[in-house]
Amino acid sequence: ICILWVFWLLRLPQLCSTCVAFSLVADMGTLRGAIGNWSMSFWCVCFAMTFIITIVECCRHPSSFPFFWYNISVTYACYAALICLSASIIYSITYVQFVHYGPYRDRAIAATAFSCIASVLYVIEVIFFYVHTMRALLKVLETFVAGVIFAFLSNTSLYLHQPALEWCVAVYSICFILAAVVLLLDLAEWKYMLPVPFSIFQLVLSLLSVLFYISALVLWPLYQFSEELGAQPQRPSDGDCRDELTYDMCAWDQRLAVAVLTAANLLVYVADLGYWARQVSVGTEDQPRDSQEVYSPNSDIL
Incomplete structure (x- = not known):
């Protein structure tokens, strides 16, 4: 029950927010620049790791996990929260504020917003499970x-x-x-x-x-x-x-x-x-x- 609750209220939104942030910046093409590529790589890593952890936890019963699995999964959530927060800050101050008004600026702002949402979701997971x-x-x-x-x-x-x-x-x-x-x-x-x-x-x-x-x-x-x-x-x-x-x-x-x-x-x-x-x-x-x-x-x- 606990794993399902985490999946629907935390993991699924985490997957969606990191995927949307990645997709919005990827759609900018060459105009995203080096900072955009750097941010994309972080969001992609967070999405991939969250997806892997979710699949593993959904396919196995909680009692079958070794005790250190929970250490690793929640420690990853702590890293993911820091990564998404850093990407949000750096991307906004080095890219978003300099982009001219238009569709690219709107996409950059939306990507930053979804990155912030992902950060909050990972922080909630850390607070809920981190012992x-x-x-x-x-x-x-x-x-x-x-x-x-x-x-x-x-x-x-x-x-x-x-x-x-x-x-x-x-x-x-x-x-x-x-x-x-x-x-x-x-x-x-x-x-x-x-x-x-x-x-x-x-x-x-x-x-x-x-x-x-x-x-x-x-x-x-x-x-x-x-x-x-x-x-x-x-x-x-x-x-x-x-x-x-x-x-x-x-x-x-x-x-x-x-x-x-x-x-x-x-x-x-x-x-x-x-x-x-x-x-x-x-x-x-x-x-x-x-x-x-x-x-x-x-x-x-x-």
Whole structure:
């Protein structure tokens, strides 16, 4: 009954909203630009993953699922909410506001609206089912923000042949991999196989990540915006940074976005470090669960 309720009230609207957003932008052809292609790919991924998860859950009885399936499906919903929200914001501020009034602008606005609807639907699913602890939510945020940073860093001219900036990219990559591994260990309940307590393991990784991100927060703005180092502190008004539709994001804006996201992710890592420091100080340890335990909406699993 619960799966059917989710399908009709959440999953089906999620599928429809992401599909409509994708279709509206796809119908623009070459006029959608790079930002449109980027947004389309996100909506397409969300639609495909939601469709796969829905098919699996409809074809199997809830009692036949391993306990970690619910961890994975709801964690995906958290990522999908963040992805659709990011696509809505970036698409609207870098494309929609610069499009001239007409059918293409109407389609872009409608696509943004459906993307926002999808975000709300995924958030509702997360709120309804998410019984993860705060640590999982922090890891989701860490990996998601890093993923957005990587999207901006796809413009390799921002950092290539500059050792300090290449170190920043290495920091983002290393910390992303560490957070992804920890999230995987937590989702699949493999954390109990570690030779050290999971809280100690997490505390050490969080401390290393905080130190790495502090170095990136110092070096990235210094080498990107310091006039003494040959950088450009002010946003230019020519090239791809003109206040009109250029179909490409301004390189200076990309540098600024990476700097802001670095600071934001550092705050998340500091919160994560504080959480695990408290866990270690009070001696709180997770206990292995019975592998035969099954999911219940009112249970405290996860």
